[in-house]
Amino acid sequence: MWIPIQLNEHSAEPLYHQIEVQLRAFIVSGQMPEGTMLPSIRELAQLTKCSVITVRRVYQDLENEGLIRTRQGTGTFVAKVEDEARDRQRRNAVMEALESAVDAGLRVHFGEDEIVEMLQEVLRSRREADASAAAPGGEEAQHD
Amino acid sequence: MWIPIQLNEHSAEPLYHQIEVQLRAFIVSGQMPEGTMLPSIRELAQLTKCSVITVRRVYQDLENEGLIRTRQGTGTFVAKVEDEARDRQRRNAVMEALESAVDAGLRVHFGEDEIVEMLQEVLRSRREADASAAAPGGEEAQHD
Amino acid sequence: MWIPIQLNEHSAEPLYHQIEVQLRAFIVSGQMPEGTMLPSIRELAQLTKCSVITVRRVYQDLENEGLIRTRQGTGTFVAKVEDEARDRQRRNAVMEALESAVDAGLRVHFGEDEIVEMLQEVLRSRREADASAAAPGGEEAQHD
Amino acid sequence: MWIPIQLNEHSAEPLYHQIEVQLRAFIVSGQMPEGTMLPSIRELAQLTKCSVITVRRVYQDLENEGLIRTRQGTGTFVAKVEDEARDRQRRNAVMEALESAVDAGLRVHFGEDEIVEMLQEVLRSRREADASAAAPGGEEAQHD
DNA sequence: GTGGTCTAGACCACC
DNA sequence: GTGGTCTAGACCACG
Structure with a gap:
């Protein structure tokens, strides 16, 4: 790894x-x-x-x-990191990215539902990409 | 406007x-x-x-x-833009932002549900911000 | 160079x-x-x-x-350029300039022969300029 | 006219x-x-x-x-223009255009013959364009 | 008023 | 050293 x-x-x-x-x-x-x-x-x-x-x-x-x-x-x-600081940073990075995505979506007048829908679409495609990468020939794919 | x-x-x-x-x-x-x-x-x-x-x-x-x-x-x-091209661009902008957010989330090992949860949190806070901006005097708007 | x-x-x-x-x-x-x-x-x-x-x-x-x-x-x-595209561009640049020169000539009622004549005059003077630039000491070069 | x-x-x-x-x-x-x-x-x-x-x-x-x-x-x-001045201007306009065309040609390493050839091609195409414009349906086209 | 070009010089990202 | 971005301000072409 x-x-x-x-x-x-x-x-x-x-x-x-x-x-x-x-x-x-x-x-x-x-x-x-x-x-x-x-x-x-x-x-x-x-x-x-x-x-x-x-x-x-x-x-x-x-x-x-x-x-x-x-x-x-x-x-x-x-180095040693405080658990709390670590959790905060971990969360922050993602929240910021999501905020900017939401901004982009609202800016072009997508509804909240549509944005959530699109997020799920992205998650789905990522899941599939991972599955095919992990088991390129196999069939027992994981759906987490 | x-x-x-x-x-x-x-x-x-x-x-x-x-x-x-x-x-x-x-x-x-x-x-x-x-x-x-x-x-x-x-x-x-x-x-x-x-x-x-x-x-x-x-x-x-x-x-x-x-x-x-x-x-x-x-x-x-x-300028004149084809409807199809317009729709594609509109969607693309948001999808890209969402993809990078999902990447960020998966990278730090958030689960899919957690990411969706965070998105909804962002949407909620945006909604509230809008409400308070629209009705700064605090009439009845926000249902925090 | x-x-x-x-x-x-x-x-x-x-x-x-x-x-x-x-x-x-x-x-x-x-x-x-x-x-x-x-x-x-x-x-x-x-x-x-x-x-x-x-x-x-x-x-x-x-x-x-x-x-x-x-x-x-x-x-x-x-960058890498397709030979064909290169040739086309190379030719185009000159043709456009020649077209605008011909337009200018015909506009003031020069005959075709006169225009060709003038072109040859320009070519001759360029040739001489090159020769004198290449052999400024005046060895044998120019056949003015 | x-x-x-x-x-x-x-x-x-x-x-x-x-x-x-x-x-x-x-x-x-x-x-x-x-x-x-x-x-x-x-x-x-x-x-x-x-x-x-x-x-x-x-x-x-x-x-x-x-x-x-x-x-x-x-x-x-x-206004009244001196014949000499008029002739000079008439000629100048074309010579300048031809010079810039020749520059363009030599710059991309065309030979003198090629440039003259291209000029004649332009003249030919102009002649044809004029002919078809002057006698769009006719057949008794002029070849100057 | 509009857009179009250009300058002189600054600071940053990257090798 | 390289390219990339940005500024503040100037002058020109055009309506």
């Missing part, structure tokens, strides 16, 4: 920001317990296909936030 | 892009019939508190997309 | 358009193979004595046309 | 400039002898589908050049 980071090159969102958001989410969601060693800057650079400088900036930002800690010559590790 | 554009100065998203997204949504949602004159570059610049150049770029991009038409010395107008 | 761009400051034609036309011609004529790096925005701005913004616009327009590709922090490069 | 002016709305060349060039050519080529009355500003505006202000500017520029003369309440008339 390794950090699943998907970057959108054509987005107006800066690369470093996309990486930060996803890495922060990964840590905050408890998938990397305190003390876990992160990939080296150059590994992550290779993985994300961007320059080490960009990744270095990400690690530095997260260290300033107190999420990770760098030890000279040893590596970078997940 | 006038175009409600909200900019987030601290976002990493370029200003011109934020304006484009909202203006596109406004046009595509059918709130400005074909031929409607858009605010002049200078007006919109004042309204959004950014420079005329930035607005100019927005209008030019939208013209390249075929959504609007500009005539020197006359103004900028909503 | 470097891109020979001549601007006419007093022309009514916008600077960015003059640059575009010549740069497009240069690329389309195959003098810069796919992948060649173009001068940086700042370099070209200095070279053409206009602002970086103007050059930026040129590069962006050409990128929208698909002639070049820009990569942030890396540079601007000649 | 009336002044044949063709405007290209999408050209980067200003409208007023296009009109000036063609009107100047028309006068200078001797098609309007001294004293001939030009169409009124508002007539020409209607004819060219642009505003009277634009046409007024054209007339003013040509008057400053000494090509035409305006008499209050009477109209605008072709």
